[in-house]
Amino acid sequence: MNLTVVDSVPAFEGLRDRWDALVDTAEHASIFTTWSWQWHWWRHYGNDQALRILQVEEAGQLLGILPLYIETVKPFPGVSVRVLRFVGTGGDTSPDYLDALIRRGDEDRVASILAQYLVRELNGWDVASITDLHADSAFRRALAAALAAAAIECRASMSARISYIDLPATWDDYLAAQSRDRRYTVRNTRRKFESLPDARFFVWQEQSVDKAVDRLIELHHLRWQQKGEAHAFSSPAYVSFHRELMQALQDKNQLRLYCMETGGAVIAMYYCYRFRDTVYYFQGGFDPSHERARPGLCLMGYAIEHAIQEGNHTFDMLRGEYDYKRQWAKATRETHQIVAFRRNPRAIAHRLRYSYLPGLKAEIKRIFGPKGKASETPRAASSVEA
Numbered sequence: 351m352n353l354t355v356v357d358s359v360p361a362f363e364g365l366r367d368r369w370d371a372l373v374d375t376a377e378h379a380s381i382f383t384t385w386s387w388q389w390h391w392w393r394h395y396g397n398d399q400a401l402r403i404l405q406v407e408e409a410g411q412l413l414g415i416l417p418l419y420i421e422t423v424k425p426f427p428g429v430s431v432r433v434l435r436f437v438g439t440g441g442d443t444s445p446d447y448l449d450a451l452i453r454r455g456d457e458d459r460v461a462s463i464l465a466q467y468l469v470r471e472l473n474g475w476d477v478a479s480i481t482d483l484h485a486d487s488a489f490r491r492a493l494a495a496a497l498a499a500a501a502i503e504c505r506a507s508m509s510a511r512i513s514y515i516d517l518p519a520t521w522d523d524y525l526a527a528q529s530r531d532r533r534y535t536v537r538n539t540r541r542k543f544e545s546l547p548d549a550r551f552f553v554w555q556e557q558s559v560d561k562a563v564d565r566l567i568e569l570h571h572l573r574w575q576q577k578g579e580a581h582a583f584s585s586p587a588y589v590s591f592h593r594e595l596m597q598a599l600q601d602k603n604q605l606r607l608y609c610m611e612t613g614g615a616v617i618a619m620y621y622c623y624r625f626r627d628t629v630y631y632f633q634g635g636f637d638p639s640h641e642r643a644r645p646g647l648c649l650m651g652y653a654i655e656h657a658i659q660e661g662n663h664t665f666d667m668l669r670g671e672y673d674y675k676r677q678w679a680k681a682t683r684e685t686h687q688i689v690a691f692r693r694n695p696r697a698i699a700h701r702l703r704y705s706y707l708p709g710l711k712a713e714i715k716r717i718f719g720p721k722g723k724a725s726e727t728p729r730a731a732s733s734v735e736a
Contacts, residue, residue, distance in 0.1 A: 351413065351460070353467055356403035362392065365403070368412045369451075377454050378484050380447035381625040386598045387445065388417050388437045394591035395441040400474065403437070404467060406460050414452040414460035416489070420474055425703030431696045434468075434475035436482070442588050446510060446630075446668050446685060448482040450489040457488035465492035469500050469690075476696040481687040482509045490686060497690050504690040510669040513679035517663055521655040532677070539648045546612040546643065551652040554607035559596045562607050563589075566619045569635030582633055592621075599623065608653040610636075610645055618645035620653050627663040629653070650678055 356362055369385040381387060392401070399419045406414040417437040422430050438445045452460045468478070483490040497504045518524050525533050543549055554562045567583045583589055599605035606622040606629060618636035622629050631653070636645040657665050667675040691697040 351406050351408045351463060353404060353406050353463055355472075356405060357401050359392070359396070359401070362389065362401060362403060365405075365415075369415060372412050372415060372451050372453060375453045376451045377457070378447070378449045378487060379451060379625075380449075380628075381599075381604065381623040381630055382438060382445035382447055382482075383417075383449060383451055384604075384625070386602070386604075387595060390591055390595040390598060391438045391441070391443070391445075392419075393594070394587045395443075396437075401437075402434070402472065402474075404464055404472075406463055412453075413456050414450055414464060416450045416464045416468070418468075418472075423700070425699050429696065429699045431700040432474055432476045433700070434472075434478040434480075436480065439479075439481055441591075442585055443582075443591065444669060446482050446512060447484065449484055449487050452488065458492070461488040461492035462496075464489060465496040468493065469496040469502065476692050476694055477700050478504075478690040479687070480689070482685045483687065485684060485686060487686075490688065493688055497688070502690050502692065504688055506686065506688050509685040509687040511671055511682055511684050512669055513667040513671075513675040513682050515654065515665040515667075515679045516681060517654070517658050517665055519658070521658050524654065524658065536647070536651050539644045540651060543610065543612070543643050543645070543648045548614060549610075549612045551649070551656075552609050552611065553656060554600075554605075554609060557600065559600050559605070559607070560593070562609075562619070563593045563596060565616050566607070566621055566633075566635055569616070569619055569637055570633065571635070572638055573635050596621070606653075606656075608649055608656065610649050610652070612640070617643075618649045620649055622653065624657075624660070624662070627661070628666055629657040629660075629662050629664070630666045630668055632668060646674070650674075654678065 356365065366385050366389070373379045373384055376383075396419065399421050402418045402420060404414075404416040404418065405412060418434055419437055419440075421433045421435055421440050423433055424430055433440075436448045438448060450461060450464055480490075480493060494504070494506065515524075518527070525536065528536070556562070567589065570583050583592070596605055596607075604624050606620075606624050608620040608622060609616050610618040615637075617640045618634070620634040621632050623632060624630075631650075634646070634649070636649070654665050665679070667679050691701060
């Protein structure tokens with residue numbers, strides 16, 4: 351087997367067909383490890399960072415891809431630290447289910463080659479932050495072993511806990527598994543919405559998604575500005591990335607924009623992906639002036655029913671431990687991360703700034719409170735489904 355490093359944007363773009371072919375054969379592929387998601391993210395967030403895509407070939411066949419880059423961060427004034435990351439992480443968008451793409455059946459041997467190269471031969475990084483790995487990832491196991499063999503200090507932990515639904519054969523089967531009160535709430539909310547003028551649920555079918563993106567952003571901002579909280583679609587890079595990505599995925603039938611409309615206006619929209627037999631819920635928004643119709647709850651029901659009718663096996667809520675997600679999805683799984691530190695002052699500075707100081711500040715706040723008074727540990731906030 352031969353390992354090479356792709357470090358230029360034209361070479362990255364040229365990998366498209368071979369990358370897509372590898373995705374089709376990789377067990378742990380997700381929408382976030384497709385060429386489209388990674389390429390469009392790099393176009394909007396790569397900037398002048400150092401691209402490092404590792405690829406493993408044998409007899410002219412591509413067996414594995416590990417898409418990485420080196421981001422330069424400044425934990426303290428005058429201190430620069432080089433952080434090795436997956437392409438897709440490090441900006442203001444958060445993908446899940448990242449991993450090395452490896453042809454099915456070759457996981458262990460290809461993962462070992464990739465991990466050994468990352469640890470022993472890939473230069474230019476002080477900290478490696480490899481996140482959102484599957485629990486049974488062959489690359490995760492290989493990387494941990496390679497770091498231990500090289501006596502490089504690392505920290506393994508959970509990246510995220512994710513709620514998901516194992517979809518049954520029918521929507522009625524799904525409802526039958528819910529409590530009586532929950533069934534009543536879902537059905538009654540839908541009946542009330544469908545009694546509104548010209549009410550309908552639909553999935554965006556137009557080839558161009560620009561109009562849908564504009565309305566999604568408007569709805570998302572309306573919801574979160576009313577709550578006075580931080581929200582997505584707040585940076586030009588985020589908006590441009592998702593607009594471009596959504597169009598690319600629409601062309602491949604991998605985009606699902608679930609919409610609720612009444613009176614000729616879309617009042618709620620969920621931005622989802624479909625990959626293989628899974629629908630991923632990524633983002634959403636609704637018009638607060640229709641809050642009494644509970645559009646968030648109503649639209650989620652429609653989305654799950656549509657996913658079942660399409661023949662999907664899983665509805666994945668992605669990261670974010672919110673009460674409303676747990677009401678819909680009873681099953682959970684975890685993704686994992688490994689953060690490794692070279693033995694140098696830059697890695698020490700990074701660990702001090704991002705590992706130790708936040709914990710110290712949180713402990714001081716817990717003990718003394720924001721105004722210097724002793725206080726109890728605050729309860730974690732949770733999002734409330736509308």
